[in-house]
Amino acid sequence: MKHMGMTAKGLHIWKNNGGSVIVDADSLFWAQVKGISQDSIFIPEDVLALYEKHREGLLKRMNDFRSSKELTAVYIDPTDRCNASCAYCYLPVKSRKSGRSMTDKELDFILIKLARYFKGNGRKQVIIFHASEPLLVKDIIFRAIKKYKNIFKFGLQTNALLLEKRDVDFLKENLVGVGVSLDSYRPSINQRQRPSGLQGSNFAGVVKALDWFDGYDGLNVIATVTKHNVKDLPGLVRFLHKKKVPCVLLNPVRFTRVSVPLLKPDENDFAKYFIQAVEKAVELTSGTGRKIIVGNFTNTILAIVAPQARRLMCDISPCGGGRCFFTITAAGEMVPCGEFSGMKGFSGGNIFRDGIDKAMRSPAFVSVRARRVEKIDECDRCVLRNICGAPCPAELHSRGDMYQKSVFCDFYKQVIQYAFKVIAQGKVKYLLRDDPLQDLKYEYNLQ
Amino acid sequence: MNTKKKKNAAKTNPDTQSQAGNIAYRLKCAKTANGLSHFVMYGDVRKDKALL
Numbered sequence: 166m167k168h169m170g171m172t173a174k175g176l177h178i179w180k181n182n183g184g185s186v187i188v189d190a191d192s193l194f195w196a197q198v199k200g201i202s203q204d205s206i207f208i209p210e211d212v213l214a215l216y217e218k219h220r221e222g223l224l225k226r227m228n229d230f231r232s233s234k235e236l237t238a239v240y241i242d243p244t245d246r247c248n249a250s251c252a253y254c255y256l257p258v259k260s261r262k263s264g265r266s267m268t269d270k271e272l273d274f275i276l277i278k279l280a281r282y283f284k285g286n287g288r289k290q291v292i293i294f295h296a297s298e299p300l301l302v303k304d305i306i307f308r309a310i311k312k313y314k315n316i317f318k319f320g321l322q323t324n325a326l327l328l329e330k331r332d333v334d335f336l337k338e339n340l341v342g343v344g345v346s347l348d349s350y351r352p353s354i355n356q357r358q359r360p361s362g363l364q365g366s367n368f369a370g371v372v373k374a375l376d377w378f379d380g381y382d383g384l385n386v387i388a389t390v391t392k393h394n395v396k397d398l399p400g401l402v403r404f405l406h407k408k409k410v411p412c413v414l415l416n417p418v419r420f421t422r423v424s425v426p427l428l429k430p431d432e433n434d435f436a437k438y439f440i441q442a443v444e445k446a447v448e449l450t451s452g453t454g455r456k457i458i459v460g461n462f463t464n465t466i467l468a469i470v471a472p473q474a475r476r477l478m479c480d481i482s483p484c485g486g487g488r489c490f491f492t493i494t495a496a497g498e499m500v501p502c503g504e505f506s507g508m509k510g511f512s513g514g515n516i517f518r519d520g521i522d523k524a525m526r527s528p529a530f531v532s533v534r535a536r537r538v539e540k541i542d543e544c545d546r547c548v549l550r551n552i553c554g555a556p557c558p559a560e561l562h563s564r565g566d567m568y569q570k571s572v573f574c575d576f577y578k579q580v581i582q583y584a585f586k587v588i589a590q591g592k593v594k595y596l597l598r599d600d601p602l603q604d605l606k607y608e609y610n611l612q
Numbered sequence: 613m614n615t616k617k618k619k620n621a622a623k624t625n626p627d628t629q630s631q632a633g634n635i636a637y638r639l640k641c642a643k644t645a646n647g648l649s650h651f652v653m654y655g656d657v658r659k660d661k662a663l664l
Contacts, residue, residue, distance in 0.1 A: 196636035215636055223638070471639035589635055611636040 172539065176208060176216065177548045182586040187212060190548040192223035193472050196611065197589050215611055227551070230473045231483065234525065234534070238291040238320075238490040239279055240503055243267045243306055245495045247297035249324050249361040253389055253428055254296075255421035255559075257507045261297050265495050269305045275493060275516055276309055280316050282521045291342075293320035295492070296503055300327040307332075310339050320344070322387070325370040326363050333377040342383040344414075347371045349388070349397040350404035357393055372408075380409030385460060387414045391428035395435050398442035406449045406457040411598075413446075414460040415439055417573045419560045421504055429572070436579035443583075447595045456598065463596050465584045468552045470593060471605055480577075482538035482554040487513070487530030499524040501533040504559030511559075533558055536567050543570050553577035 173190050180186075187196045187208060196212040245256070245264020254261065267275075276292070283290050292313075294306045300323050310319045320342040336343055346367065348358040356366035364370060371386075378384045386405055390398065398415055405413050417435065420426050443462045450456045460477065467475040478485025487501030494506055497517040505511040511533075513524030524530060536558050538550040555574075558567040571577060587596065597605075 194636075194638075196634060198634045209634060212634065212636055219638070470637065471641060474639070474641040605639040605641055608638040608640040609636070610638075611634060 172545045173548050173550075176213075178208070179548065181582050182589065184589070186585050188548045189216065189220065189223075190550055192220050192227055193469070193551055194220060194223055195469060195585075197585060211611065215609060219609060226473060231481065231537075231551075234488055236283075236290065236488075236490060236521075236525075237288065238293060240293045240295045240490060240492040241267075241272070241275065242295055242297065242492065242494050242503065242506070243272060243299050243302045245297055246301050247324075248301060248326050248363055249298065249359055249367065251359045251389075253358070253391060253418045253422070253425050255419055255504055255506070256297055260507065264297070266302050267305065267495055269308065271497070271517070272305050272309050273312075275497075276313050276317070278516060278521070280313070289316070289318050291318045291320055293322065293342075295322045296506075298324055298326070300332075303327060303332065307335060310335075310341060314339050318342070322346070324359065324361070324367040325374045326361060326367050328370060328374045328377075330377050333374060337378070337381055337383075340383060342385075343378070343381070344385050344387050345371055345374060347386050347388060347401075347405075348391075349394045350400045351397060354394050354397055358389065358391060375405075375408040375410060378409075380411070382411060384410060385412035385414060386410050387416060389418050390415055390430055390435060390439075391418045392430040392434075393428070395430040395438050398438040399445045402442045402445045402457060402459065403449065406446070406453075406455070409455065411456060412458050412460045415442060416461060417576065419504060419557055420572055421557075421560050421563050423563075426572075432573060432575040433579075435573070435576045436583075439576070439580060440583050443587075443596075447587075447592055450595045456595075458596060458598065462580065462584070465552065465580060466588065466593060466596050469581075469584055469588060472551075474605065479556040480552070480554040482551065483534045483536055484554060484556060484558060486558065487525070487533045491524065491530070501530050502559060504557060505529075505533075505562075508559065508563065533567075541568050541570055543574075549578060549581050552581050 176187050176189050178185050178187050184197055184199045187198060188194070194216050198209055198212060244266035245260040246266060247261040279290070279292070299306055299321060306321070319339070321336065322344040324346045346359065347355060349355040352366065352368040355368045359366050361367060388394065388401055402413060418425060418428050420429070443459050446457045446459050464475050464477040464480060468480065475481065478489050486505070490502070491513070492500050492503040492506065493516050494500065497515045499513040499516055500506055500511050501513070511529045513527035513529045538544045538555045541555055544550045544555050553571065555571045560572065561567045561569050587593070
């Protein structure tokens with residue numbers, strides 16, 4: 166799937182799952198064909214005709230999508246503090262222990278400023294209360310949701326340690342999207358990854374919360390995958406399906422902090438258990454009629470069959486940081502993404518003093534938007550480069566240079582190969598939510 | 613690989629006709645999601661656009 170010594174341009178053929186895949190890395194035109202080899206110089210006539218007919222349009226839409234600077238989400242970290250001590254957290258320990266929290270007035274100021282910025286935009290932007298643990302300032306964020314729910318959509322990422330039944334009722338009533346962190350279906354493994362002075366870990370709190378949410382559409386669970394929980398991924402899917410969770414994200418641990426690489430799962434193991442988890446989700450979905458999706462795999466599928474429909478902006482290049490979203494820290498610093506929190510040179514200004522436009526134009530934001538996968542050695546020769554996007558710039562910057570391939574490159578390749586297999590098997594319907602399936606129309610179809 | 617060469621060859625070779633089972637398709641959404649968020653799909657509770 167690589168072409169040595171030159172940037173991969175035009176159509177390339179690689180063997181996959183007993184057949185061959187023809188891919189144009191730039192437009193993401195692809196075809197799965199039988200009976201030709203990687204060394205073949207022949208491409209089926211109708212595939213070639215299809216490519217020639219659609220190439221320019223596909224390329225233009227990909228370029229527009231990749232260069233768009235439309236902000237659709239803003240992450241707000243209302244507090245630096247956290248009540249857990251996750252081994253892989255990308256936020257500095259000092260700020261998690263004794264950092265500051267926003268006041269009610271400060272949060273209000275920010276939301277008014279954002280509302281003015283987006284006024285007349287026509288789309289309801291998403292405000293996500295995020296790391297460290299936003300429920301430590303539950304009162305101010307719930308007041309903000311109540312006050313601004315007609316202006317913004319809201320999301321909340323939480324470890325659930327402070328979540329109470331009445332909070333869940335409030336979140337459901339106000340249609341807040343909720344991400345809950347859980348790393349394993351086994352309490353001991355979860356505790357190893359996500360220890361907390363409160364209750365040992367968040368396991369019991371999450372289980373209680375999942376019961377309260379009771380199949381709520383806006384719920385998802387995020388697991389951070391390390392060498393300690395990698396084997397638990399299929400079991401986690403089974404556990405969450407039983408709890409009526411509609412979506413789980415199995416995210417690789419990010420190496421943003423120095424000690425984290427020690428937690429890296431073996432990439433072959435990760436691919437193996439990740440794929441088993443996806444297969445478990447498909448099996449449970451098709452067997453019970455109640456859907457559970459592995460969100461980051463669904464995004465890979467979308468990257469192939471409907472690239473502009475993908476949601477998760479880590480696996481596109483340039484990534485969504487400072488382009489589709491940005492983060493406001495508890496001190497008001499605007500950074501391209503939460504992963505850049507605390508890193509020198511990545512503040513685009515302070516929301517209490519500076520404008521959002523200024524942040525978008527700042528060298529910090531521009532530098533992240535300028536990181537295109539074609540500028541990275543090895544990625545430039547990989548035909549899958551615009552499916553994986555070589556995440557994550559913050560992680561790679563902290564390892565010396567953001568212009569290098571992903572630390573999970575082999576994992577992504579294996580997962581993308583599997584994604585093509587699943588597409589060939591016609592299983593896409595089990596991997597996307599039902600409503601969007603009806604919104605997606607064929608632009609062309611050779612089947 | 614020289615794409616141009618491939619194209620020319622494929623156009624003139626009858627053996628390269630697609631066989632049954634070949635797959636190539638593209639789906640288009642009415643409105644680009646444009647990354648509502650980078651690792652969670654917030655804001656999808658109403659059935660506006662739940663692409664994942």
